[in-house]
Amino acid sequence: MPRPGSSGEAATAPEDRPATRRRMELWRRRRPRRTSWLLGFLALAANDRRGPRPVAGQDVAVSNATEPVMVPASQYWDGVDGPWSTFDFLVGTPPQRVRLLPSLGGSSSWVVVPEGCPASLPESCPDDRGFTFDYTASSSWDEIGLFELSLYVESQLGLSGNAIYGFDSLTVGLQGAGGATAARQIVGGIGTPDFWIGAVGLDPTPMNFSDFNDPQPSFLESLVRDGVIPGRSFAYTAGARNRLPPVFGSLTLGGYDAARVDGPDSLVSFPFGADISYDLLVGVAAVTTDAAGVAQPDLLPDPIFAYIDALVPDIWLPETACDRFEAAFNLTYDDDAQLYLLDEATAATLSDLDPSVTFTLAATVDSPAASETVAITLPYSALALSVASPRVSNATTSATSADADSAAPYFPLRRAANDSQLVLGRAFLQHAYLVADYDRRNFSLAQAVFPAPGAAQSPVAILAPGAAAGNGTAADDDADDADGGLAAGAIAGIAVGAAAAAIAVAVVAALVLRRRRRRRRAAAEPAELHAGDERRRRRAAELQGGGRKAPAAAELEGAVGGKVEMDAEANRKVEMDAEGTGKVEMPAGGEGGWGRGAGQVFEMQGTEIHQLGV
Known part of the structure; x- marks a missing residue:
């Protein structure tokens, strides 16, 4: 099987995936975009190129960097459902420290803002949530607006929230450490308790806010383009708090840490x-x-x-599997908390028995013996987690613990209603080491190794395909035909060049018309309010999940495909009405609930407003 830095075959996925993507009740179907024959030809030419393809439709940038970036662990164990090893980052000007978890499938980074710590929460809330980022105190903050978080798998697990988005700088590590910095990164300020700790986005796919023609590079892509890391890859393991001694998590950008695996052959x-x-x-x-x-x-x-999802703490398995877990470990499902809470006696018995659980993973499940497999074993210590308020109420913790204010022991297993909810979360990643290579579109897994305290890291770079070939490009140009004629790549290049002028004229005309429309709107619309006490009070309600929800994100249909998180005109902000604070489950397009739909993209209906916070 291919190793990190090598290519792989197409995935074998479930055949029956109902066509559904978003909450149908809140979104309307998108009108088809008009695509000219010229754009169709360009897409065909792009798909005919041989060699590694660009990431999510981006131009292929090749970095000269030869070493990955090792993100320092914060030395904290954070969260209300773990605890979890977090990582240090700086945001804004002057830099403000935050502790973040990785978001494996997100292109933007989320930080908790002061609105996420209302007066009803303890004074320790900012520290409990990995510190808050005050965007009004950052001179480099360039606000975009209030939007609903773009969630894919997580929304199907009942998770949701809003964020105040803007551009700002993002730096790895603590102040003065000289960590890697990327300017004008998309940062979302969150307050929802569904995501108690902020997250750094690791997906290199670009994002769009104003329209589909203005992709904003992600953090990982920015580091590649700036020559900071050698390629679009990362590696992560969550660490193990309950191991003796505890071992912090490991996060590497542009490569992996060989000290965290038992040799490259284990991947x-x-x-x-x-x-x-x-x-x-x-x-x-x-x-x-x-x-x-x-x-x-x-x-x-x-x-x-x-x-595999690091935004989710638990392991979601079919209900039939959960029934067998209940019998094997004497678990009882709490219907109110929707968790497997453990009383003190059960927790003590399981700790004494110290059973382990082994996951055998394969590329295909139809005939796993025909493909290489990897076994990830979790000792009971990795499953003996604790949960606290606000994820569960103090009344719930008092029922399982003598101290009502303390965390309750729980088993991180959740009951999945359909295939779309099957997730291996952070609990699994405590003893699994994940390496994702977006340049080659594959990922690798191995049993995580826990180095001794003070042991040195062993960074290994994963070079982009072009850098590895030593030619400074991501794909070799097509060779000339044997008869001396132009190669297919040269012909496509001539056609693309001839078409570029026509596209440029169309783009200029569109920009002129758009500028005129903006001027007319600017003359008719009142100016947007500056941030202030009243705006903060209203945003606090929206960011904490009350009141009205913000507009949802849309997906960008690229030549290769990729996730983006925002779609709205730059000077229009839309909010949707919601009743209460309940969560709306996405209807399934069938029994399984899989997939993004066959050509279906849905948008949220909303009400246009011109003064955010009024």
């Missing part, structure tokens, strides 16, 4: 999923336990496909 590669929203999709051939006296050690009745 088994998988191709990205065909669905761009499920790129880190892996087949789970079996889940077993070594618990003594268990009548059914095989905990997974049928093989499944699951998505």
